[in-house]
Amino acid sequence: MVRILLKFSEKIVDQPITSQVILEQKTPVNILSARIDQQGGEILAEIALAQAEKVIDAFRKKGVDVVVRKMVEVDKERCFDCGACIALCPVVAITFKDDLSIFFNEAKCIGNTCGLCVDACPARAIKLIG
Amino acid sequence: MSKLTEKAFQQKNKRSITEINEKIKKRDVQVLTVEEMKKLVESSGIEVAFKEVDVVTTGTFGAMCSSGAIINLGHADPPIKIQKAWINDVEVCHPGAAVDLYIGATNMSELRPFEYGGGHIIEELIQGKEVELRATAYGTDCYPRTRLETTITKNDLNQFHLLNFRNCYQRYVCATNSRSETIYTYMGKLLPRFGNATFSGSGALNPLMNDPDYETIGVGTRIFLGGSQGYVIGEGTQHNPENRFGTLMVQGDCKKMSPDFIRGAAYTKYGTTLYLGIGIPIPILNAGVAKKVAIRDEEIFTDIVDYGIPRRDRPKIERVNYKELKSGRITIHDKTVRVSPLSSLKKARVIAEKLKTLIEDTAFYLTAPVERLPTDTTFKPMKQTKEITFVNSLVHTAATCTENEEISAVAQRIIERSVNHIVVVDDQGKLMGIVTSWDITRAVANGKPKLKDIIIRKVVTTTPDKPIDEVARKMAQHHISALPVIDHDRKVLGIITSEDVSKLFGR
Ligand code: SF4
Numbered sequence: 001m002v003r004i005l006l007k008f009s010e011k012i013v014d015q016p017i018t019s020q021v022i023l024e025q026k027t028p029v030n031i032l033s034a035r036i037d038q039q040g041g042e043i044l045a046e047i048a049l050a051q052a053e054k055v056i057d058a059f060r061k062k063g064v065d066v067v068v069r070k071m072v073e074v075d076k077e078r079c080f081d082c083g084a085c086i087a088l089c090p091v092v093a094i095t096f097k098d099d100l101s102i103f104f105n106e107a108k109c110i111g112n113t114c115g116l117c118v119d120a121c122p123a124r125a126i127k128l129i130g
Numbered sequence: 131m132s133k134l135t136e137k138a139f140q141q142k143n144k145r146s147i148t149e150i151n152e153k154i155k156k157r158d159v160q161v162l163t164v165e166e167m168k169k170l171v172e173s174s175g176i177e178v179a180f181k182e183v184d185v186v187t188t189g190t191f192g193a194m195c196s197s198g199a200i201i202n203l204g205h206a207d208p209p210i211k212i213q214k215a216w217i218n219d220v221e222v223c224h225p226g227a228a229v230d231l232y233i234g235a236t237n238m239s240e241l242r243p244f245e246y247g248g249g250h251i252i253e254e255l256i257q258g259k260e261v262e263l264r265a266t267a268y269g270t271d272c273y274p275r276t277r278l279e280t281t282i283t284k285n286d287l288n289q290f291h292l293l294n295f296r297n298c299y300q301r302y303v304c305a306t307n308s309r310s311e312t313i314y315t316y317m318g319k320l321l322p323r324f325g326n327a328t329f330s331g332s333g334a335l336n337p338l339m340n341d342p343d344y345e346t347i348g349v350g351t352r353i354f355l356g357g358s359q360g361y362v363i364g365e366g367t368q369h370n371p372e373n374r375f376g377t378l379m380v381q382g383d384c385k386k387m388s389p390d391f392i393r394g395a396a397y398t399k400y401g402t403t404l405y406l407g408i409g410i411p412i413p414i415l416n417a418g419v420a421k422k423v424a425i426r427d428e429e430i431f432t433d434i435v436d437y438g439i440p441r442r443d444r445p446k447i448e449r450v451n452y453k454e455l456k457s458g459r460i461t462i463h464d465k466t467v468r469v470s471p472l473s474s475l476k477k478a479r480v481i482a483e484k485l486k487t488l489i490e491d492t493a494f495y496l497t498a499p500v501e502r503l504p505t506d507t508t509f510k511p512m513k514q515t516k517e518i519t520f521v522n523s524l525v526h527t528a529a530t531c532t533e534n535e536e537i538s539a540v541a542q543r544i545i546e547r548s549v550n551h552i553v554v555v556d557d558q559g560k561l562m563g564i565v566t567s568w569d570i571t572r573a574v575a576n577g578k579p580k581l582k583d584i585i586i587r588k589v590v591t592t593t594p595d596k597p598i599d600e601v602a603r604k605m606a607q608h609h610i611s612a613l614p615v616i617d618h619d620r621k622v623l624g625i626i627t628s629e630d631v632s633k634l635f636g637r
């Protein structure tokens with residue numbers, strides 16, 4: 001599976017682009033989370049690796065900005081492994097390792113569509129990229 | 131000590147600090163971290179653990195707000211008697227003679243409040259960074275200068291000492307939030323409706339928890355402080371031995387500290403602070419001390435407290451132990467709630483290990499306290515000379531209407547009663563919504579003359595038992611100027627307006 005972040009500008013946010021892509025490409029797009037405001041919207045989705053290239057292309061053709069990379073970055077120098085972020089994460093992407101240091105499972109994080117942990121970090125070590 | 135009393139002493143204590151220090155010198159000392167010691171007691175019993183182990187090392191690394199550093203700048207020429215001073219735009223206090231400043235961890239930057247503060251300055255100075263100093267003064271015959279601007283690093287300072295008046299809480303509460311909104315507290319970010327919980331303290335790793343009767347930790351105890359050595363200089367403020375909420379006052383030389391163990395930090399919408407690492411060696415003087423350091427997380431209890439209620443005595447919800455807290459999940463009102471630590475358990479462990487190595491390497495000797503910490507002080511609440519005002523003494527009758535009334539009738543009522551807010555109720559007097567004179571004006575201007583369409587249904591409310599300060603903050607946060615006062619059944623009891631509040635505060 002590949003995780004993609006679809007960014008819709010305010011111009012196209014009201015169009016049923018995701019459904020169109022699903023129908024045209026005949027492939028499921030698993031929507032993990034979504035967010036919308038005056039500036040536009042964002043959908044975090046999962047697609048099968050084999051179809052990834054085609055689907056991403058289809059979205060881009062319809063004017064959607066597609067981001068395929070990790071969405072959260074933790075500054076290991078600043079992080080002091082307090083764990084204040086852990087219980088806030090709705091998808092349990094943050095856990096303690098055996099040595100009690102903190103582990104961010106970047107593949108699980110739903111990034112900008114969540115962001116709950118960011119302002120809870122006393123070390124300001126968490127950055128969302130997106 | 132005479133020969134005889136010394137013998138009696140030895141028999142009673144079995145092992146003295148002098149003996150332990152002799153062993154350190156000969157590199158023959160047995161040191162265990164507190165975690166290793168607990169395992170040893172579990173597997174071999176207290177007697178064996180006491181016989182084999184001389185020293186146990188503890189550790190904690192957490193937010194310690196009542197921290198700060200005292201610095202001495204040396205004299206300027208012409209000299210200045212500083213009245214007010216700022217470092218990197220953070221106002222610092224001037225508690226002493228001419229050029230002594232105290233950098234309080236919670237003092238916030240005037241340009242970047244809530245993000246940058248005294249704790250960060252202390253960390254940056256320890257890192258060797260340069261900071262900007264600005265000061266003003268009124269000028270005297272002996273100190274004529276009134277302005278000063280310069281830069282400093284730690285090497286430019288005469289003294290740079292951490293001087294903390296409350297650190298190292300024995301244990302702390304677990305915080306959660308009953309409100310229907312996220313709140314930002316000194317216990318971190320708390321999600322609505324018991325959505326999460328936080329706790330502080332390292333539990334069974336904590337220094338004072340392992341010496342709960344303060345038998346070995348006292349005034350003069352040498353400790354690991356921020357990566358270097360420091361001293362306990364007394365009981366901390368709010369020291370509360372009776373409830374096992376003991377605290378320490380500590381001091382140490384910042385110039386020798388390491389940013390690995392002392393960090394500036396920021397709590398969103400609460401303020402800045404300092405995370406600090408403290409490690410304390412506990413000499414195993416007798417089997418009693420050995421028994422006490424064997425305490426386990428499941429034996430250390432604390433309360434889950436509702437920080438959604440901003441009163442001195444916040445409601446306690448349930449009891450919980452540190453084993454449950456460290457498991458990451460607790461139960462609140464029969465619901466599983468995830469819980470995060472605010473203190474770093476990893477760093478606490480690293481500190482205990484580091485202190486162990488320092489002792490084994492003859493780089494850290496133990497001291498006997500010159501005086502014990504008090505075991506009988508109590509923590510009194512503040513004496514207040516003015517009664518606090520509650521909503522029930524300011525509430526007055528609300529002008530009300532029902533959903534189906536004509537806008538013109540409601541407008542008429544606004545004029546008659548000369549109010550700005552009309553509370554919408556059902557036929558039982560229960561809250562349905564609110565309309566303001568502004569909403570009505572706008573509706574008429576936009577040609578939307580149905581009352582139903584303009585009622586605000588999501589109403590921020592209060593109850594009669596709430597202090598006025600809480601109401602004022604609520605109005606400010608939501609940018610509103612009145613709150614309907616309701617009872618448990620959402621029945622409208624009246625209204626309180628920002629005018630009522632400002633009249634009270636203005637007095
Ligand atoms: S942004 Fe949200 S999903 Fe990602 S790690 Fe933080 S809390 Fe978890």
Ligand code: SF4
Pocket residue numbers: 074078079080081082083084085086102120121122123124125126
């Ligand atoms: S809250 Fe920040 S400092 Fe604490 S563990 Fe998470 S990322 Fe690290």
